[in-house]
Amino acid sequence: MSIKNIVIAQYQKRVNNAASAAGNLAMPKEGWIRTVRKALGMSGAQLARRLGVTRAAISNTEKAELVGGVTLKNMQQMAEGLGCRFVYAIVPEKQLEDILDAQARKKALDIVNRTNKHMALESQSLSSEQIEYEIKRLQQDYLKEHFTDLWND
Template structure:
């Protein structure tokens, strides 16, 4: 059951990534861009929000600097007849991120084991080490170990 749920999460995140691919924040920010697209002045939006034109301007600038709250973004969007949406979207598919991490951990584990084997004069061929990294990484992906994201190993 755990694997089914994890797969559903991955599918949802990958779908969001694909839908939003290429989407970038406009140079003036979403709030100012949408307000201007609607032909609404800062004073008009301020009246809808029951704040000053200056407060609207401050919030539009705060969006660009990352200093605006989600609640304020939502209120301003709704006042313009819009809905506010936010997302955390990976640069690549979730599976790619997981495999990269699994390979990193597997490489560390295999490297540690090969050092001990070398000390005992039991060297392993490079090709076999690479194959073992891939096998171990795939096993990590399939078993989803809870320590996959721990950096202490």
Template sequence: MTVATKTIARQQYRRIIDSAARHADLRMPPEGWLKTVRKALGMSGVQLAKKMRVTRARIAQAERAERDGAASLKSMKAAAEAMGCRFVYAVVPEKRIEDIITAQARKKALALVAAASTHMAMENQALPNDKIAEEIERLTREMAREMPPDLWNDK
């Protein structure tokens, strides 16, 4: 895959994620989605259990698992469909993808400049603070644009 192709593909992925993030500002209700939808429909746990061909205890367990973050995607989908709903699953960033990448690039740039500055100071060649800030900004832009393979490595 060429660099241009990778860049275009990455831009398409970013548009998809940024679009999803704009449309998915959802927070789970305190009782969880399953219980909240079930109650909104006026459906009892016994009624949902019958539709799903499981026990009432299984419904209570599924609702508790969702609240605890332990529900499987398969069980969420099955319960949603039994209630005439569509199960939607997404991983949505808290900020724009570009902002997340820039923050990581800045973190890497700060580490690189700090290491170089330490060596230069030992040799009495320290740069003024404004030059250090300029270099951090330059490296941040370059890394965010180039996306080096080690961008997400911690070290």
């Protein structure tokens, strides 16, 4: 296994672990800031004083969070004011290996279909078994070699 493949495997493990840790974590209906603040029994005015901002700034940030308009910096500040830690992650809906496998199959299918179309014009088309074999073979090649064009459409 090459160094590049080892590094990729380490990245994949890290992302899959983050996805497992996040589980079914979803933003509460009122947003994280307001939910945690209420759970602590802290008013908006009290959080504002802790952060040295106005009550309106807290309210605006809570509203912005609900529509995706809050910055990471603001979330970090709010978390600190609440005595919490802000965690930011992008986690896949399914295992990375499944995402890669589907993309590799898509690429392989495209290549085999294009090739078979040209071969059919010359009366040399492949049987369905041969087509499936070639798709699987190319798919495995993409996954094994991590071709740089895997995500080029």
